[in-house]
Amino acid sequence: MTNPSTLYRGGRLYCPADPRATALLVRDGRIAWLGTDGDAPAADRSVDLDGALVTPAFVDAHVHATSTGLALSGLDLSGAASGDEVCASVAGFAADLPADAVVLGHGWDESGWPDRRVPDAMELDRAAGGRRVYLSQASIHSALCSSALLAAVPEVAGAPGYDVSGWLRRDAHHLVREVALGSVSTDQRAAAQQVMLRRAASLGIAAVHECGGPDISSEADFTAVLARSGVDGPEVYGYWGELMGAARARELGAVGAGGDLFADGALGARTAHLSVPYADGEPDGCGHGYLTAEQVRDHLLDCAAQGMQGGFHAIGDAAIGTVLTGFAGAAGVLGLERLRAARHRVEHAEIIDKPLIAGFVEHGIVASMQPAFDRLWGGERRMYATRLGVRRSLASNPMGAMHAVGVTLAFGSDSPVTPLDPWGSVRAAMAHFNPVHRMTARAAFAAHTRGGWRALPDGVRRPGVAGRDRAVAEGVLAPGAAATFAVWSTPAGVDGGLPVLLSASPELRGPEDPTPLPRCRRTVLRGSVIYEEGTP
Structure with a gap:
């Protein structure tokens, strides 16, 4: 028995092969038909797009789900403009935490600060009331650590990348990161992964490539993210970064080493x-x-x-x-x-x-x-x-x-x-x-x-779809392709089938262009709605 078919009509479709298309029919996870409203076939149910733009959904080809979820729900330091602001944010965040908690923060970037001075380990001790503190820099390849955290990892003092100030890089950073992130409970990790995947779906992202490995996460964290593929929203395809670890990557469910x-x-x-x-x-x-x-x-x-x-x-x-x-x-x-x-x-x-x-x-x-x-x-x-x-x-x-x-x-x-x-x-x-x-x-x-x-390997199997190879076209709106798409409001209009993203004024164009970006109304993954605007 087939699943109910759905006709999406009354929109504008980004379909270079048929630029006049305003409607598409979804049946059994695929696009069964595409064309104009007047030619639309019958369907079990219908969705009025109300003039919205429909495009293939996005794929984010490099993410770290747990770290993203922790940053979204935790201490975000991306707006800090000085070392003093970092300390103030740490103090405010730590005030509500138990005395034995680890303060986890992310996103500071000293390169844009007026004096580029970062707080040292002693300053972080005072700001956090003696708690252990781990604050990853925007690149995730270095971190500021409190004295309390350094004391919990005595071997760090002899590792490459160690600095007595508490700003650690290289092997020293890997050592403290393992301890700091090891403080996150299984429930906290699950919640962080859910937050990340739901945010991705709300932005029209239907698939992500999770990049894990022994130096960036853990096997337990990696497999937990893969297990959420298609559950909280997007599909998750995993890459496991371990040297000479292709067999282990396969065992963990990764699509690539x-x-x-x-x-x-x-x-x-x-x-x-x-x-x-x-x-x-x-x-x-x-x-x-x-x-x-x-x-x-x-x-x-x-x-x-x-x-x-x-x-x-x-x-x-x-x-x-x-x-x-x-x-x-x-x-x-x-x-x-x-x-x-x-x-x-x-x-x-x-x-x-x-x-x-x-x-x-x-x-x-x-x-x-x-x-x-x-x-x-x-x-x-x-x-x-x-x-x-x-x-x-x-x-x-x-x-x-x-x-x-x-x-x-x-x-x-x-x-x-x-x-x-x-x-x-x-x-x-x-x-x-x-x-x-x-x-x-x-x-x-x-x-x-x-x-x-x-970018995915040929023949990769879709998570949660046993025995079914990725044989139909992905990332396009066409009959026979997977029904994986997003529906958008486009406040700046549409040009050439895609949203207008840059100002008409040459002097305003650039990386900080003020043109409003599209807003996602709905994200569909293989025919199933994984996000709908206004739905919790």
Whole structure:
């Protein structure tokens, strides 16, 4: 017996193959028909779109669900403008917590503060009334820690990245993060994951790629997020970032052995691996590479042996160069065509030039990128310029150049590094600080919708749908495609089938363009409504 069919009518559909379409019929999780209202077939029930725009739903290709949920429901420091404001926020948040609680906060970014002075461990002790404090920087690759937390991890003092001030990076940061996040109860984690997934659904996101691993989360956290796939909203596809861990990734239910498998760190923490030193760091400070080319090669060979997609986190050009050398080594063993067929991924790829881009093309690498990085930190006066200098800042995140030569792009947020904000990300790609790297609305939207599906390995099984391969088209509105779409109010209007995201006034266009973004009315995943405006 088939499920009831639903006719959505009276709208505007983003369907380049049939730009006149105003209605679509959903049956058994797929689009059974698409056309004009006057030609619509009969259905068991009907939904009046009232002129709203219907587009394919978004895919966020890089998230951290639990951390995002904790940031949404906990101490958000993204608005702090100084170290004193951080301490004041900690004091207010901690006042209602038990004496033995751990204060968890996220999002501070000293690069935009007038004096860039961060509070030290003793200041955090006083602000939190002696409680343990862990405050992750916006990049999630460093954190401020109180003396009480440092005392709970005695081995941290000898680890790379330790600093007596309490601002920790590298291995030292991993040690304290494990202890701090270990304080979160199972119920708290479940609640945080639910908060994140519901927020994603409310923004028209129908699928997310969860990036976990032994250095970023835990096996229990990772499998708990995967178990929520399609329960609280979007589908969840997991990537497990453990070196030589393809078999373990498969056992955990991951679709790939990659994601946050760190080839380097982050620009905000000065740990991204660069070929030229940081402009604001030690004279010889180029960050840190965590993998060798041989390790990259061997991981890709392990992925091939297990039939798994692989991938790496690589931000700096030196790290990307190491990864590409490893790809060349793997191609020498497997053959280039077999390596390309696996469509391995690189996450972030922020500092990348033409020769490195050519390596992505040669090896068929998917670039999982975050346009909001440029919006928040690009240009001539923000964090990238401080860390790298203006020239390298304006050359960063060259999404338009990569798209132009055929690199498959999959856009995401890296939430909670940047907020879940798909239309904001599309606009950021259109309004890159460097005009050379800008994308059209259609190309950027495709990278945040169809690109997220294309970034998944072939034959991946849909969570919760036993034995059914991902055989029909994803990320498009077309007969036979999955009925996965979002319904939007578009206060600035529609142009070329997509919402207007940039001002008509040239002087207002840019990363901070004031044009109002679309508002999601409904999100549909394979025919099922996972979000409806006004419904709790």
